Amino acid sequence: MTASLSRRDGKGRAGTERAHVGVRELVRERGRSEGDAASGPEQASGATVTAMPEAGLAGLETGSSTPPGVARRDADAGTPSSLRRAILIHLRQAGPSSPDALASALGASRTGILQQLHALEAAALVSHAAEKHGVGRPRHVYDVTADAQGLFPTDYGGFASGLVKAIEAVGGDDLVEQVFAARRRQIGDRIRRRMAERLPDDASLTDRVQALAVVQDEAGYLAEALVDPDGTLRLREHNCAIDKIARRTTAPCDAELALFRELLGDGVVRETHIASGDRCCTYRVDAEARTPDQAD
Numbered sequence: 001m002t003a004s005l006s007r008r009d010g011k012g013r014a015g016t017e018r019a020h021v022g023v024r025e026l027v028r029e030r031g032r033s034e035g036d037a038a039s040g041p042e043q044a045s046g047a048t049v050t051a052m053p054e055a056g057l058a059g060l061e062t063g064s065s066t067p068p069g070v071a072r073r074d075a076d077a078g079t080p081s082s083l084r085r086a087i088l089i090h091l092r093q094a095g096p097s098s099p100d101a102l103a104s105a106l107g108a109s110r111t112g113i114l115q116q117l118h119a120l121e122a123a124a125l126v127s128h129a130a131e132k133h134g135v136g137r138p139r140h141v142y143d144v145t146a147d148a149q150g151l152f153p154t155d156y157g158g159f160a161s162g163l164v165k166a167i168e169a170v171g172g173d174d175l176v177e178q179v180f181a182a183r184r185r186q187i188g189d190r191i192r193r194r195m196a197e198r199l200p201d202d203a204s205l206t207d208r209v210q211a212l213a214v215v216q217d218e219a220g221y222l223a224e225a226l227v228d229p230d231g232t233l234r235l236r237e238h239n240c241a242i243d244k245i246a247r248r249t250t251a252p253c254d255a256e257l258a259l260f261r262e263l264l265g266d267g268v269v270r271e272t273h274i275a276s277g278d279r280c281c282t283y284r285v286d287a288e289a290r291t292p293d294q295a296d
Contacts, residue, residue: 083108084116088144091126092152096141098131117142125151161244168249176251184255188262191215195263208264209233209285221281233285235260237274246275257283 086106091097094105099117103110120126125148130138168176195203195211203211209225213235216223220241226234246252253275260268260283267286272278 083112084120087113087116087120088125088148088151091142091144092148096129096131096143098139098141102142157244160242161248164245164248173249173251176249177254180251180255183252184259188259191259191263205264205285205287206233209235212260212263231287233287234271235264235283235285237281238279240274240281243274250275253281256281260285 083106086108087102090102090105097105099110099113102108102117103113106113117126117128121128121142124145126142127145128140128142131141133139164176164179167179171178191212194215195208198211199207206225206227213223213225216235216237220239222238224236224238226236228234240246242252253273257268257270264285269284269286270281271284272280272282274281
């Protein structure tokens with residue numbers, strides 16, 4: 001029987017969950033957060049994107065504009081999540097708008113619009129400002145905040161893949177390998193700092209594998225540390241957070257293997273490989289392996 005050592009790190013999430021309780025209906029479909037991780041899950045161009053960990057926008061499609069009538073149909077659906085989605089899309093496209101303007105554009109009641117605006121504002125996804133409007137009291141207009149930008153479509157995966165292609169065109173495979181080697185050193189420094197914060201100097205190899213699994217899990221790799229009954233250690237990644245790039249060049253996968261050997265010792269062996277058609281990336285870690293520092 002194989003035991004799983006890693007646990008998802010939920011630290012700090014409870015308070016955020018409560019803060020977004022009025023908006024959670026938007027996020028039943030979600031991606032990984034990005035965090036300070038090495039990289040996050042890619043989104044292919046044209047795909048539905050949910051980018052914010054606690055407040056995604058399920059159903060928001062990529063494209064330069066919303067097809068005619070889509071926002072109104074969402075509002076007519078009558079659910080809070082549909083109306084909130086329609087409000088955010090309209091504000092993103094039309095700019096600052098009053099509740100009356102939103103109600104008219106979306107075919108919803110002013111009361112319903114205000115209820116959803118208040119929920120979105122509580123989640124820091126919209127804000128309001130007073131605007132003078134002729135004679136009389138100023139009116140309030142609402143707009144999306146910088147925090148809401150993470151809810152809208154992105155193409156970081158396509159950008160990164162195109163960037164690798166451009167590097168390849170400029171300097172060939174050698175330059176691509178140099179770039180990923182530099183990236184490996186940057187990530188390695190960050191992970192070493194994280195390990196130093198979490199582990200004592202004499203931490204066991206099992207603890208080090210588990211700590212690395214937590215870091216990789218936070219990076220979107222759905223990682224876990226495993227130990228077999230005979231003591232064999234494995235680090236398994238169920239998702240490739242840079243799949244599009246990994247299928248274009250072997251450089252990132254070679255860099256990851258080299259990084260794990262630097263962190264855990266030269267006994268790290270890759271047994272399965274997503275980019276080669278396997279379901280996960282699995283690394284066996286020799287319990288007798290030593291890191292370069294320990295070997296000196």
